[in-house]
Amino acid sequence: MVLQTETEEKIVASAEKLFYQKGKAGTSMQDIADDAGMNRTLLNYYYRSKDQLFEAVFRKALGRFVPSLAAMLHSDISFEEYVPVMIETVIDTMIDNPQIPIFVLQELSSNPQRMPEIIREMGINPAVAMKKMASEGTLSVEQGIDPRQFIINLLSLCIFPFAARPVITDILFEGDNEAYLSAMKERKKLIPQIVKQIMMQNPSK
Amino acid sequence: MVLQTETEEKIVASAEKLFYQKGKAGTSMQDIADDAGMNRTLLNYYYRSKDQLFEAVFRKALGRFVPSLAAMLHSDISFEEYVPVMIETVIDTMIDNPQIPIFVLQELSSNPQRMPEIIREMGINPAVAMKKMASEGTLSVEQGIDPRQFIINLLSLCIFPFAARPVITDILFEGDNEAYLSAMKERKKLIPQIVKQIMMQNPSK
DNA sequence: AATTAGTTTAACATAATCGTTAAACGGATT
DNA sequence: AATCCGTTTAACGATTATGTTAAACTAATT
Numbered sequence: 001m002v003l004q005t006e007t008e009e010k011i012v013a014s015a016e017k018l019f020y021q022k023g024k025a026g027t028s029m030q031d032i033a034d035d036a037g038m039n040r041t042l043l044n045y046y047y048r049s050k051d052q053l054f055e056a057v058f059r060k061a062l063g064r065f066v067p068s069l070a071a072m073l074h075s076d077i078s079f080e081e082y083v084p085v086m087i088e089t090v091i092d093t094m095i096d097n098p099q100i101p102i103f104v105l106q107e108l109s110s111n112p113q114r115m116p117e118i119i120r121e122m123g124i125n126p127a128v129a130m131k132k133m134a135s136e137g138t139l140s141v142e143q144g145i146d147p148r149q150f151i152i153n154l155l156s157l158c159i160f161p162f163a164a165r166p167v168i169t170d171i172l173f174e175g176d177n178e179a180y181l182s183a184m185k186e187r188k189k190l191i192p193q194i195v196k197q198i199m200m201q202n203p204s205k
Numbered sequence: 206m207v208l209q210t211e212t213e214e215k216i217v218a219s220a221e222k223l224f225y226q227k228g229k230a231g232t233s234m235q236d237i238a239d240d241a242g243m244n245r246t247l248l249n250y251y252y253r254s255k256d257q258l259f260e261a262v263f264r265k266a267l268g269r270f271v272p273s274l275a276a277m278l279h280s281d282i283s284f285e286e287y288v289p290v291m292i293e294t295v296i297d298t299m300i301d302n303p304q305i306p307i308f309v310l311q312e313l314s315s316n317p318q319r320m321p322e323i324i325r326e327m328g329i330n331p332a333v334a335m336k337k338m339a340s341e342g343t344l345s346v347e348q349g350i351d352p353r354q355f356i357i358n359l360l361s362l363c364i365f366p367f368a369a370r371p372v373i374t375d376i377l378f379e380g381d382n383e384a385y386l387s388a389m390k391e392r393k394k395l396i397p398q399i400v401k402q403i404m405m406q407n408p409s410k
Numbered sequence: 411a412a413t414t415a416g417t418t419t420a421a422c423a424t425a426a427t428c429g430t431t432a433a434a435c436g437g438a439t440t
Numbered sequence: 441a442a443t444c445c446g447t448t449t450a451a452c453g454a455t456t457a458t459g460t461t462a463a464a465c466t467a468a469t470t
Binding site (some may be wrong): 021022023024026027073099102105106108109110112115116119124125127129138148149151152153155156157159160161163164165166167168169170171172174175179184186187190194195197198 | 211226227229230231234259265278304307309310313314315320324329332334335351354356357358360361362364365367368369370371372373374375376377378379380381388391392395399402404
């Protein structure tokens with residue numbers, strides 16, 4: 001998995017590009033071979049089957065943003081300190097790989113039964129994460145802020161704008177991709193402000 | 206389009222279910238026919254081709270949530286008044302059709318060139334929407350709140366939690382679907398609070 | 411120069427999918 | 441009872457996708 005020949009890299013690069021765009025079923029092995037500029041049989045030589053090639057691509061995609069999620073859920077640092085760092089990391093990752101959110105969410109939505117295995121493999125421990133959240137002083141149900149809702153809000157604000165890129169670009173930015181992108185960069189400063197506000201709220205629950 | 210035989214309804218119902226779950230390329234006409242309990246040829250009898258059947262399903266999906274979006278962008282009511290209504294509507298729609306966000310976003314991500322036509326057909330006028338936003342007193346760049354960012358935040362908070370359902374359910378709610386669902390209902394009250402806070406902010410820009 | 415191991419390709423077999431054509435069915439109308 | 445029209449089905453042809461097998465090529469080593 002670590003060592004890859006140049007050819008393997010070319011294959012995965014083309015597979016990523018096409019799977020991200022058209023999905024697994026919508027992409028043929030021939031499509032990938034053409035894009036990589038090689039014979040189709042070669043894909044099977046290196047990756048046995050389409051399933052296994054897809055699996056490699058999917059895992060690689062997961063690996064791009066699960067670590068920062070896992071770090072947030074498990075690190076000893078309090079949310080308050082860690083959140084701004086996490087936001088910057090996630091958004092930068094999204095800017096570099098804007099198609100990953102939909103790709104991953106679509107696959108998980110089709111095959112939700114994959115989640116438990118992925119959680120295990122990626123080293124996420126829901127129970128531990130829950131405990132950590134419960135121990136956060138500023139972030140608790142008693143304070144009027146459910147830690148789960150807090151994380152949902154955080155991820156929503158960071159990830160959704162990329163999943164909805166075409167809609168946002170065409171409706172809110174009249175098709176101007178540059179404007180869209182610069183708005184996304186702006187969000188690196190904007191989201192922490194919002195999050196801080198959410199944390200400081202104290203409704204008369 | 207308005208009048209549909211019982212058979213047509215069965216076809217669309219099965220097509221929706223399967224297209225939502227496995228996508229266009231991942232679903233065969235045979236799959237749909239089996240699910241609907243009829244012969245495959247019958248699908249072609251009513252919907253000429255797979256493309257046209259998919260198109261019918263896609264339009265129907267769009268029609269479920271574009272109207273409330275369009276209403277928000279165009280109505281004479283100010284954001285401040287309209288937003289809570291819109292949130293409730295959107296979330297209720299999502300609860301009833303949890304798979305639509307990913308389905309639509311995936312299709313638009315694969316074929317972003319479809320956006321202009323969709324915008325036109327759905328009666329959305331980006332220029333008018335921009336003008337409306339600019340005229341909002343409490344919501345302007347001068348006040349420190351970019352109306353575009355505001356809408357992005359609003360949609361993110363409402364829609365993303367449904368697109369990410371499996372992830373959220375398994376990591377944050379340890380697989381408990383009921384808990385997930387009740388959290389989503391809770392968001393109908395939660396999001397308006399957050400949005401109100403965002404609107405009242407006044408950073409030292 | 412010959413051999414060898416790794417890489418690349420061409421050709422084949424099997425299976426799946428799509429859309430069409432023509433025939434069968436069924437219930438209402440004459 | 442026969443006809444007739446909308447509905448449903450069975451069978452066919454063409455195309456495409458996948459994975460395998462066996463052969464060709466290449467470049468390094470003997």
